[in-house]
Amino acid sequence: MTENIKVNVHHVTRVEGHGNIVVDVRAGTIEKCELQIVETPRFFEAMLHGRPYTQASHITSRICGICACGHATASLRATERALQVKLSEQTIRLRRLVFHGELLDSHILHVYMLVAPDFLGVGSVIPLATSHPEVVKRALRMKQFAGDLCAAFAGRHTHPIAMTVGGFTQFPALSKVEELRERAEALLADVDATVELFGSLPWPSFERETEYVALVQPDYYGFIDGEIGSTDGDTLPVDQYRAVTNERLAPHSTAKHTAFNRDSYMVGALARYNLKHQHLHPRAKAAAAHLGLSAPCYNPFLNSTAQVVEIVHCVDDVILLLDEVLKRGIAWEKPGPVTLAPGARGVGACDVPRGILFHEYQISENGLIEEANCVIPTGQNLGNIDRDMRALVPTLLTEPEDSIRLKMEMLVRAYDPCISCSTHFLNVEFVGK
């Protein structure tokens, strides 16, 4: 057995944002095992203070280039709930389409370009373009559809333009919707090939039971609104998100930690799968079976396969939604009106690609933001990543350091961390016990 191990990964690659992994094992004992977050803080809550509510979704989409539509949607929902805005069925439908576009874009980017290189023995997607050109071309084809879907309804994916408080500022021609519908149908072959590819990869076997938290809806696998569900049994309205996230400054840490029923919980595709797999479309259920995923799944590496299942589900959902748009046509609706009142407060919740996201605003009677809070998925996952790392390291001690380093990086990457969403979890110092 290896007695002393030192792993120091400075700036983990193929993740969004800057983080370091530090493992220090002496005489077989873990002295240090931590994911250090070294991203620069950005202070979005302070930036929002005093801004007109109309700017909030455009400012907060800039929290993250990958989840721009997700942040915009959570921001709009917080504003709309504070200002008692009613949404039309069309607005809800079109927002779902944008949301699916972003989720597909993000998941495809993650599984193909950030995760797959680990299994195919290359450092990145760039040598993959030479060694596996068909795989890369397929990923780019699928990603392009996802981006075009966002662009058709929101103007662009990073950063959405046409989504506004109460509705949309612009609508696509139906001919554009028809074109997307045809392309979605043609994408199904690529979706099948994706399930085949990721079903053939040797996922690491590692399990650690934990709590999973996601937004739940009564009868569908949704991503916008709903209630906060947990595999430990509680279901709470989104207004009570603070009871779930419990952001605290721990004495040994400078980061805001979150914990609900246990020391830590996991959010993201695997959490959603564990909580509401019964509502997946049939093709996605079949994909889960093919990928060897069954609930409850306690292997964090399989978060990536849960993302593949969601790719399948969302493409089917996009087809259903586009059919609905084509059937009903598009009305050039004006955004729903706002009601301004002193101290109006609202919480918006969305399950973005990396997990559950909360925005909360207090808006003054003259429409200026007085208070803001954003709790992002990666911040909620950090405590769980740390505990997974500490459970994984002892199982790897006999392996060479390069192999340990790779497995630790793969674990961190499986969570698809989005560190540049740099609210609330900086300079994390996990002190090994």
Add this chain to the structure above:
Amino acid sequence: MATKPKIAFFDFTSCEGCQLTVVDLLQTHLGLLDLVEIVQFREAMSEKGEDFQIAFIEGSCSRKSDEARLQTIREQAVVVVALGACAHLGGINALKNYWPIENVQTYVYGKHGKDAYESYPARPISAVIKVDAVIPGCPIDRHEFLRIVQLLLQGRKPRLPDYPLCVECKFKENACLNTLGKPCLGPITRAGCGAICPSFGDGCEGCRGWAPEANFAYMREILRGHGLSDADIDARFTMFNHYQLQQMGEPAPVTTPLGPNKTAPLPTSAFAAPKED
């Protein structure tokens, strides 16, 4: 065959959306990889080379400890390109420059915020190192990125449009949002994005920086005509350009939107600051 120019991507305080836009560009222009060799792109690849000639830098400089990294990049690169509004203007990050930095740190992170989260007022990278070219926008326009890369590979100096956004908006045959009662900063903003926001029904927010000889006073009159308060107009002027307006001094309209007292500190936040054990 001559060796391909080596390029590298770096990120500072940003959302990394501009680098993602470059990844998106590869969906339709994979041939770009035949022209250049990417030696560093942390967000997308593990390989890492330090022998780059062109450095694309995304993000603002918002802490002292990042200055040395910027200097190192500058020493290696023949050409440094500021990628996107954060690097070009300071961008959204400079919104926090309204208040003293200690105030901002404790507002979001409580009483330990000052020690735990190193930060100073956000600046464009040109405030720290010499910048040879700029690709504006939040995010960048992928076609403009391609055009500028092509020019750089030909050894030519890229130039940005020297006219306001309205010119492109007219070419698109858009109805003028300002005449429709929707506030739009197109008249004072540098063109180059194809007027994408007005084309989707939303007024320009100025993410590409000001057009040469921008007439702020008349822009303010137009916006007052929409019934906007001066505080609301300031909020629009400063969204991406707070740092630029600070540097310009007069006629830069920089006030704290919540009140007339420009130096009023942020109140204690009941929302964002964490509970303390």
